[in-house]
Amino acid sequence: MPPKRIAVVTSSTRSPRLNPTITQYVYDVLTSDPTLPTNKPSPASPSAIDTNPRHITFTIVDLAKQSLPLYDEAVIPASLPADNPTPHYTKRHSRAWSSVVRGYDAFIFVTPQYNWSIPASLKNALDYLYHEWKGKPAGIVSYGSRGGGKAADHLRGVLTGLRMRVVRTAPGLAVRHTGLPVGALSEEEEKVELDARDVAGWKEAGVEGMMRNLGMELVCELDKE
Ligand SMILES: Cc1cc2nc3c(=O)[nH]c(=O)nc-3n(C[C@H](O)[C@H](O)[C@H](O)COP(=O)(O)O)c2cc1C
Structure with missing residues (x-):
């Protein structure tokens, strides 16, 4: 069985932003989990060959790098041929985004809360496509001053509308x-460091364990296919 590919999606697109830092944290927690069948070499035996047939590859996909304009497709994505929608989009950027999303088997959306919902950049990227999302497992990690639960709730509704199989655990x-x-910001300053007090609070609240549960729930969903 080929490895399953999970995209960890960075959802906000402003600059500077916290999202790349939070996404990296989620990625690091998931790829250091010894119970998840990732194809990352184990630190204990770096030369070991992963023979697990259902190994998982995590890849960070940053919406800012997709450069999607505000939704401008002439066709309704759900009306396109389900088996191969990509060539039927009228815009080059839609076809490119369609190809990217078709390359993944499941998604973890890492999203901030903006005014009790998700950033427009994430809703925009989701609206561009339909069949590329449909039926695939999805997980949600939110952040905000109180954890971004309202954004997570909204996103669950949107992903369910896209007929994604949204797993229960949402850290x-x-x-x-x-x-x-x-103050003045340069490109280099965009990378924001995590504050150790936040990380300690997340660990104490069991958030890293929830992320691993989320990862395992996605693996279980992928195993059903
Ligand atoms: C337009 C806007 C709206 C926001 N609304 C909320 C909110 O409803 N709840 C919250 O906890 N934080 C809110 N915040 C704070 C964000 O969670 C915080 O700025 C975070 O850094 C945003 O992620 P980003 O830096 O990746 O864009 C808001 C921030 C912005 C820019």
């Missing part, structure tokens, strides 16, 4: 101390 990261730099 929420309360971001209290980690922040964007204040």
